Amino acid sequence: MEYRSETPALQAGAGGGGRGLLQEMRRQLRVRHYSLRTEQAYLGWVRRFVVHHGRRHPRTMGAAEVQAFLTALAVEGRVAPSTQNQALSALLFLYREVLGMELAWMESVVRAKRQRKLPVVLSRAEVERLLAQLEGRPWLMASLLYGTGMRLLEMLRLRVKDLDFERGDITVRDGKGAKDRRTVLPRALVPALRLEVERARALHAQDVAAGYGAVWLPHALARKYPNAPREFGWQFVFPALHRSLDPRDDAERRHHVDDGMLARALKRAARGAGVDKPVSAHTLRHSFATHLLESGYDIRTIQELLGHKDVATTQIYTHVLNRGPNGVCSPLDRG
Known part of the structure; x- marks a missing residue:
């Protein structure tokens, strides 16, 4: 499901036309042999990112919007650090591999600190x-x-x-x-x-x-x-x-x-x-x-x-x- 009626920004190609953004992202993920589960997760995060910012095209957004989205996940969504980092990885893949945008702000986005937890072990x-x-x-x-x-x-x-x-x-x-x-x-x-x-x-x-x-x-x-x-x-x-x-x-x-x-x-x-x-x-x-x-x-x-x-x-x-x-x-x- 591509949410075509809700997210027109996702229908536009990576360069603003042609192949849909999600379709192109799926193609790039498969070219790099990402697992089907990772593919589904990454596409889901891009959808949520676009919807969170009023369905704007990712090309019109940058570090401020990415950081705001990650902050909302942590503060409002109360997601785990690993979930927040997965969302960031999905957005970095979108900008680098799909949109071809290697921007300076990518390196400055702060990843959530992973919690060190002892594993649950049965006797x-x-x-x-x-x-x-x-x-x-x-x-x-x-x-x-x-x-x-x-x-x-x-x-x-x-x-x-x-x-x-x-x-x-x-x-x-x-x-x-x-x-x-x-x-x-x-x-x-x-x-x-x-x-x-x-x-x-x-x-x-x-x-x-x-x-x-x-x-x-x-x-x-x-x-x-x-x-x-x-x-x-x-x-x-x-x-x-x-x-x-x-x-x-x-x-x-x-x-x-x-x-x-x-x-x-x-x-x-x-x-x-x-x-x-x-x-x-x-x-x-x-x-x-x-x-x-x-x-x-x-x-x-x-x-x-x-x-x-x-x-x-x-x-x-x-x-x-x-x-x-x-x-x-x-x-x-x-x-």
């Missing part, structure tokens, strides 16, 4: 109670997150070929920072994962018989390997129950399962398990890292498994350990 007993409340596909997905440390979207985007049952590892493709890495494949999940793969095989066979079966491939892989989209190895490990129209090109395909399904299941499971902490898919990733540290694994190994660029990011888990070389015993607990 081993809480993880056991949580998983005991789940069954079927939600149980497998939650167990895989806790057993591998993957991010939610990394797990959802797993292809059949990324599971190596013989070597006992999982290849995470195009993770955060556009990097590939390997993580452990829990032996306890092998039987359930094999069943899930066979389920995906049956759905793929149905799609092929119906004249479909071509899965979406990132970037130019579909052109480089024209037969790959229909090969079973490229299919998602966790396919959706129904085919849907791909927003990138309106082709009917079977995508991976929606992430909301697991979020709802985890919320119910936490309530049933008596876990009062906020539980999300990322909580299981945090618990994976913390429990490995508690077991004595070195932080560099955990950094590689998590796919952190900087070990400093991984070190935050040392602050939530219950015991260990950096642990402190309360004087009340000393004999």
